[in-house]
Amino acid sequence: MLPLLVVIGIVTWLSIGTDEFARPGNLSNLLAQAMPLLIASIGQMFVIVVAGLDLSVGSVISFSTAILALDAPGYLTFPALFMLAALIGATNGIAVTRLNVHPIIATLAMQYVVLGVTRLIRPVSGGTVPEFVIASVQGSFLGVPMPVFWAITVLAIGWKVLHASRFGLHLFAIGGGMASGQTSAARNFGVPETRIIISAYVASSLFAALAGVFLAGRIVSGDPNVGMLFELNSITAVALGGTQLSGGVGSLQGTAIGAFLLALLSNGMNLANVSPFIQTVVKGGLLLAVVSFQRRRKMGL
C-alpha cells in the first residue's frame, strides 16, 4: 500500500512542482518509459514467487533487440527470438530443478553467455528493426498511443496466468512451501513442481524478450547494452510491490505499482536534471532499503 501512496505523492509533487510533468506528451512518454520495466518485472515476478531469481533478463532484452535488428525478414526473426528466449528460460529452469544449481548462479552464468552471443551478432548498436514492430510501439490506434494497449495486454496476461489459473496457484503453492522451509511441501500435495518451476523461468525469459521487442520499437535499432541493469531494476520493482523474495507472497498490482514508481522516479529525476549516474545510485539505495525491510528466515544468498 505504501508504494501506491508514494506514487500518488510523487505525481502530485511533480505536477505542481514542474510545468513539464503533467503535459500529455510527458505522460505518454512516461508510460512508454515504464513499459519495458513493467513487462520485465512481470516476468521476474514469476520466478520470484517460486523463490528463484532471474539475473539473465537484462541480457535477454539486449539479445532480442539484436535478433530483431538482424538483416532478415521480420516474420522470421520475430518468432525465432521468442523460441530462443524460451530455450534460454528452459535451460535456466532445468539447471535449477533437475541439475540442482542455485538460481542466482545459473542465471548469472546465462547472463554472461547471452551477453556474449549478443555482442557477437551485434557488437555496437545499429541495424534496422522490422516496420511492424516500430508501428506497434510508436503508432497509435483510435487516437490512443500504442503503449496503452501494450500495458493493458501484458497486465491482462499476467493477471490471468498468476491470479486466475491453476498454474498461478501452483506457483504460489511452491513458493509458500519454500518460504516456510519445506522444500517439497507442494510436491507432496501432487503439484508437478519441476515442470511448474521450469515454466516460470520460461515465462520470465519470454516476458524479457517481449520487453526487448518494445525497446527495439522505441530505439528503432539493436543495442547490445540496452538491457543493462534491467535485472536489478526489475527485482527492485517486484520487491517494491510487496512480493517477498523468499517466495510465495506477492501480487501483480503490486509489481505494476513498483514498476511505475521506478519509472516515475527516473522521469522525475530526468526532469530535475539529475545525472544518470546519481540515478543509478538512488535506485541501488532504493533496492537496498526495500529488501532490508523484508524479513527472511534464512541467512545467506
Next chain:
Amino acid sequence: MTTVLRAAGRIPPAYLVFAALLAFLMWERPQMMNPNVLGIFLRQVAPLGIVVLAQLLVVRVGSIDLSGGGVILLVNYIISANVLPNAPGIAFVAIALGIGTVVGAFNGYMVARRRVSAVIVTLAVSIILVGFVQYLSSGSPPGDVPDYMNDLFDIRFGPVPAPVLFWVILTTCLAAFLNLTVFGRRIEAIGDNSVAAHFAGVPVERTVILTHTLAGLLIGVAALVQTASIAVGSVREGLDLPILSVAATILGGVVFGRGQGGVWGPFFGVLSFALLFVSMTILGVSEPGRLIAQGLIIFAAAVIYGLRTR
C-alpha cells in the same frame, strides 16, 4: 573401484581444468613454457586471486560478495584522481583497507542481522559505488596512479613477480588462519549447517558479520594490487572480478556452505583462469567469446557440484 571413482569425484574441477589447459598450452606453444613468461601471466591474475580469497571466505558461510567491483573502482578513483595531492603511500593503503572493511562490515550486517539476500545487498552496494565513482569522474578515466605503485608491481624475485609472491603468501596465511583458529572452525561449522552450529554455541550472526568484514578487508587489498597493475585511473577495469572470483571459487571446489576445496582449490581455479585467458588470446577468441566461455565455465562448475551435492 567405486572408492577410487568416488575419490576422483571429490577432486575440485579446478585441478582437472588446470591440467587440461596446461597440457593444451604445452602442446600448442611449448616456447611459452618458461618461468619468466608464466610469471607475467600469473601476475595479471594476482588481483583476481586476492578477490577469490575474500570470496571463498563468504562462500564458505553460505553467502556471496559481489560488491568488489564498486570497492575497486572507488579505491582506484581516490588514488588516481589526485583527490589527496602529495599523500604518502601509506595513506592510500589505509584508505583502501578502510573502505573495504566498512563495505564488508555493512554487507555482513545486512546479510547476518537483517537477513537480506546476500546477492541483492552486495550487487546494490556495488552499483551504488560504481554510480558514485562515475558521477565523480563524469564517466571518464580520472588520471594517473603514482609511479611507485607500478614500480612495486614490477619487482621480481628471480622469475617470481612480487604480486604473485604476495598473493601466495596471503593464501598461505589464510589457509593457516582457517585451519588453526577457532574462528576458522566456526566458519566451517556454519557452512556445514548453520542451525546446528547455532545450537552448538557458535555465535552465527557475529561470525558471518566478521567473515564479511574480513572479506571486505581482502577486497581492499585486491583493489590496491589491481590499481598498481593497471597503473592508470579507470572506471571500468576490475568490474568483472567479483563474478570471476565466484567462478574460480566454485571451480576450486568450494560450494555454498561446503569447503572441500580448501583454500588451494580456488587458488588453482584462479591459475586455470590465467591459463584460460592465455589460451583464448592464442586462439584469437574475441571479447564476446570470452564472455561466453566464462559463462559456460561457471555453469559447468555449478552443474558438477549441483549434481554431486544433491
